[in-house]
Amino acid sequence: MCHGQKLKTAMIDKTCLLTGATGGIGSAIAKLLSEQGSILLLVGRDANKLKKLKAAVGEKHITIQADIASESGRTRVVEVCKQLDQGVDVLINNAGIGQFDLFEQMTEELIAQIITINLTSTLLLTHSLLPLLQQQAKAQIINIGSTFGSIGFPGSSVYCASKFGLRGYSEALRRELMDSDVSVQYFAPRATKTAINTAATEAMNKALGSTMDDPAKVAKHVLSFMQTHNRQYFVGWPEKLFVRLNGLLPGLVEKSIVKQLEKIKHYLAAAKNNAPN
Template sequence: MHSLKDTTIVVTGAAGGIGHAIVRRLTEQGARLVLTDKDAVRLSALNASLGNKHYQFAADISSCNGRVSLLSYCSGLMHPPQMLINVAGINQFAKIADYSDDDIMRMVTINLTSQIALCRDFISLLNTQPSAVIINVGSILGSIGMPGYSVYCASKFGLRGFSEALNRELMDSRTRVRYFAPRATQTALNNVRVNQMNKALGNAMDSPEKVADALIAFIKKDIVSTYLGWPEKLFVRINSLLPALVDKSFRKQLPIIKRYL
């Protein structure tokens, strides 16, 4: 897919930090967007800042009713979606002992199970198009388990595995499933402690705009997945082949990480 002009794209989590930047870059590419987020006020403000040129539908995709309503809305459009970009997600940096049952369920529901259900619900609609794409926005921490992010990693590891398996399941259909994994990003999802920790560890953090630019480039390439950042993408490879080396690296960093936990 080389041109995005007049392509109808559903973007979940559109009003968030990364989502907001992605929406702006897709608008510059001439895409026709369906903006969705549970925050109706921020969603309206985003669309207004773009001249109200896009469709918008406030929905909580972590609920069945929200997903059904969004699918119904998209099914009724004059130009049905050719692409679904799942950006919606949350983060939490904490020791496992500090997670409540509700914290765990919320993280897994928003980051994983709601994404799975939304993909399931949209496949039939997407397959009505000559070709279609689902892009699930994951994380480098969907491939590398990091202390302080155990539950977040579990949700993103799951999303990566789901995306890989579903793409293979749909190889004989009109829809491809692709996986896009940013590294640490400068958004409101990261609190002051996280930013201080990343600085102490020497971890680079990308701007939402840089992530959005990388996503546009990814969409235009014929590849199934990509991982942003160096040396992060190298660590993804090392962790899959020689995880003990990554264990050793984190053992050295653990005192710094625990200082901020």
């Protein structure tokens, strides 16, 4: 991992498009990239949050109010990028929504929404931006996945489907573009203290002894990872080990998760009971 001065020179004058910029991890990434000298295109749906973010990171940055789940939103993002003389060097696909529900209790709408935002919209936005990225001398796509993109977890079935999909897509696109100047990398945070997690999720993590990272720490890892050519990065220990173990010996990881199932279902039920009707 490289920190500090090394990062500074590497990110100066890079133009980075960041989706989910107004969220916990996104705003922490934005802050660090701005400090390192990048020019940012900050994408989010909420105009007020974007305004506050811009005030915090610097007026030179560009905000784009867009819902990436809509065609018009994605078109708006692409149009702004096309107008930039310097083009876009880095695309960070970070926008996403979570899940803390038993699959059987989810509405069809919620199932579709998670797949649409976390996976389909991310792919479609990347597809539209790829011709612009290919015009650069060197470009980078960073897809923000999750530990749950490698380990299936109760109460996160659809979220897992979306992040497993994102990881597979990242691997395939990386290989497809290996003979080009566009690199593709996959970054997987573990549980992080942001608004994506409900109070019930936090309580469950505490009960299970799962560490929840500070978004500023996660952002540091993202920036360090961006300076490498590494295929993927998984935040945290023992998550790194469990990801490998789940690939090799899924039965072993399953046994340990099944031992926690009663506790997990307790917090899922508590979340359901407290949810507004």
